[in-house]
Amino acid sequence: MERLQKILSARGVTSRRNAEKLIIEGRVFVNGKRITELGFKTTTDAEIIVDGKITETSNEKFYYLFYKPRLVLTTMYDPKQRKTVADYFKDVPTRVYPVGRLDYDVSGLIIMTNDGEFANFVMHPRYEFFKTYQGLCEGKISHKQVSELVSGVTIDNDYFTKAINAKLVNYNVEKNQSIVEMTIAEGKKHHVKQMFDAINADLKKLKRTKIEFLEIDDLRIGEFRELKAHEVKKFYGIYNSTKRKEDRPK
DSSP states (O other): OEEHHHHHHHTTSSOHHHHHHHHHTTOEEETTEEEOOTTOEEOTTOOEEETTEEOOOOOSOOEEEEEEOTTOBSSSOOTTOOOBGGGGOTTSSSOOEEESOOOTTEEEEEEEESOHHHHHHHHOGGGOOOEEEEEEEESOOOHHHHHHHHHOEEETTTEEEOOSEEEEEEEETTTTEEEEEEEESOOOTTHHHHHHHHTTOEEEEEEEEEETTEEOTTOOTTOEEEOOHHHHHHHHHSOOTTTHHHHSOO
């Protein structure tokens, strides 16, 4: 017997954390019975239905790097019928789900997988995987404002946070717009947006351009590619608690 959220993760339905949300919301049925308690356990071969669709055990794991467009929800289901990342993965061999999230109005890279253990590992705050963003801001952002991102700002009223690094990528004189790039190792809700707000930057658009060593490269908006085996393995070997600070990008 296993906890229901662990089975859902193993079947590639979603991460354990999000599985708990599905259970609480009453969207999961086991052998015909709606389950809403997080401590529920069942057999690994039980019939489990989520949002009206039966889940299947899959031993083959899939990993994709997806360039999410703006105005797309980082979820597999939306009761309001808005566009979600699931709409881009209807033709892949199995159900995959997002590792972490990007805000509705933020574009950029996100990993999609059916490997629950991998998703839990990458999302765990202990490992602090680096994520790089570029923000399009109205007006000219000063070097002082950029340096504040690295020296640290306060968000969420009293939470102090720092960017690993930050730089002014470009300033367009004609449009009076700046592009600022920053790398962070945290992921609180609206974290990056609040950091821009803390330096009084008028943020217009935000894009995630890197997840650790993974970059957009030739991907176009709305496209995805399969991760190579060595890329997946690299995530497991990339974190070392004693060495990590030395390896942070300069």
